[in-house]
Amino acid sequence: MKNRMRSICLLFVFLGVSLTVLQAANAGELVIAGFERNGRSDLGTDIGAWNSNPLDTSQGCTIEMIKLYGVLGKPTEESRVMKISYDVAASGPAFNGIYIKLNDTDLTPYDRMKMEIKGDAAKGFTTKFKLEMKNNKGERVVFIVKGITSEWQEIVVPMQGLKDLGSITDWTKMREIVFTFDDMTCDYREGVLYVDNITFSSDK
Numbered sequence: 256m257k258n259r260m261r262s263i264c265l266l267f268v269f270l271g272v273s274l275t276v277l278q279a280a281n282a283g284e285l286v287i288a289g290f291e292r293n294g295r296s297d298l299g300t301d302i303g304a305w306n307s308n309p310l311d312t313s314q315g316c317t318i319e320m321i322k323l324y325g326v327l328g329k330p331t332e333e334s335r336v337m338k339i340s341y342d343v344a345a346s347g348p349a350f351n352g353i354y355i356k357l358n359d360t361d362l363t364p365y366d367r368m369k370m371e372i373k374g375d376a377a378k379g380f381t382t383k384f385k386l387e388m389k390n391n392k393g394e395r396v397v398f399i400v401k402g403i404t405s406e407w408q409e410i411v412v413p414m415q416g417l418k419d420l421g422s423i424t425d426w427t428k429m430r431e432i433v434f435t436f437d438d439m440t441c442d443y444r445e446g447v448l449y450v451d452n453i454t455f456s457s458d459k
Contacts, residue, residue, distance in 0.1 A: 300356035350437035375447035
C-alpha cells in the first residue's frame with residue numbers, strides 16, 4: 256500500500272513538473288485570435304466590423320468565420336479563419352474595417368505581433384492596410400501592413416518600432432486592435448482578405 260501511495264505521489268509530482276514546463280514554454284506567446292471560438296477572440300472579447308458611415312451603402316466591411324484548407328504550415332488541415340470583405344470604392348471619402356477588443360491587456364512584455372494573412376485571388380484584394388492599436392487613454396499607434404499576396408504568409412509587426420514612435424505612452428491597458436481600410440491606403444478598393452492566428456510573442 257505504501258509503495259502504491261509513493262507511486263501515486265511521484266506521478267502527481269511528475270505531472271506537476273510537466274505542467275510547469277509547458278506553461279513556461281508558452282509564457283512568451285499571447286494568442287489574441289485563432290478564430291475557433293464562434294466569433295470571439297481567445298481572450299473572450301468581441302470581434303466585429305465597423306463602417307465610417309453605416310447609411311452609405313456604397314461602402315462597408317463585413318466579417319465571417321469560415322473553414323479553409325491550406326493555412327500556413329497546415330497544407331492538409333482544415334482551419335477556421337476570419338474572412339474580411341471590404342469596400343471603399345465610394346465616390347467620396349470611404350473607410351471601414353474590423354476591431355478586436357483587448358480589454359486592458361498588457362502588451363508591454365511583447366516584442367512582436369504576428370498574423371497569417373492572404374488575399375482572395377478571384378475577388379481581388381488590397382496589398383496594404385492600416386493596423387491600429389489603441390489604449391484606454393485614447394492614444395493610438397498606426398502601422399501600415401504591406402506585401403499581402405494571394406498566398407498565405409506570416410506578417411510580423413515589430414513592437415519596439417511602434418513603442419519608439421511614442422504615440423502610446425502606456426501599453427499596460429490596451430483597448431483594441433483595429434484594421435482600417437480606406438480609399439487613400441488601399442490599392443484595390445474592394446476585395447477579400449483571410450486572416451488567422453493573431454498573436455503577440457516575446458523572446459524573454
